[in-house]
Amino acid sequence: GAGVSQSPSNKVTEKGKDVELRCDPISGHTALYWYRQSLGQGLEFLIYFQGNSAPDKSGLPSDRFSAERTGGSVSTLTIQRTQQEDSAVYLCASSSRREYNEQFFGPGTRLTVL
């Protein structure tokens, strides 16, 4: 079946512009996660959604970052007034209520802020 998809695969923007990154989780997965990976670093948690519960936003680095998940499926991560330090690969993952909650990752969106 189809895996997690993300779009765009690459995004180059100018400092100060807003960007939107999209994630389509695996069909039927109730949980959706956003992570950020800076060059040569591990993954940093940003936000996760579980069903209709309030999202865990504890990893968002500033109020310029926000995310929503519509209809329990597609999610959009929005970064307002982008800064150069926002340059990173943004990874989305989804999971079902399986025994050990394996998270399946998408291919990521590489964001470059000039």
Added chain:
Amino acid sequence: AQKITQTQPGMFVQEKEAVTLDCTYDTSDPSYGLFWYKQPSSGEMIFLIYQGSYDQQNATEGRYSLNFQKARKSANLVISASQLGDSAMYFCAMREGAQGAQKLVFGQGTRLTINP
């Protein structure tokens, strides 16, 4: 304090040898899960193996096994009979709390290079 520590930034191993990638973790929660992911140069994150804190036996998946030493808070990944295709970044991660939708905390990763 770091929740997940991977002390080996890089490892070089001859093909067909076994390799151990180190991971130590820090948590006060009695219920947690430990994961290993592989990230090839293409960038995708590939799930390898999982160990639950209450699991009595070490997890195994094909050539991958997890050396889980709970008292020492370590969860080392062992790859047997390494192959050239094993060259990649390897990340250890932890989920705190009971099973369910919970965020993962990742280590900084180990870059493994398999030499022919």
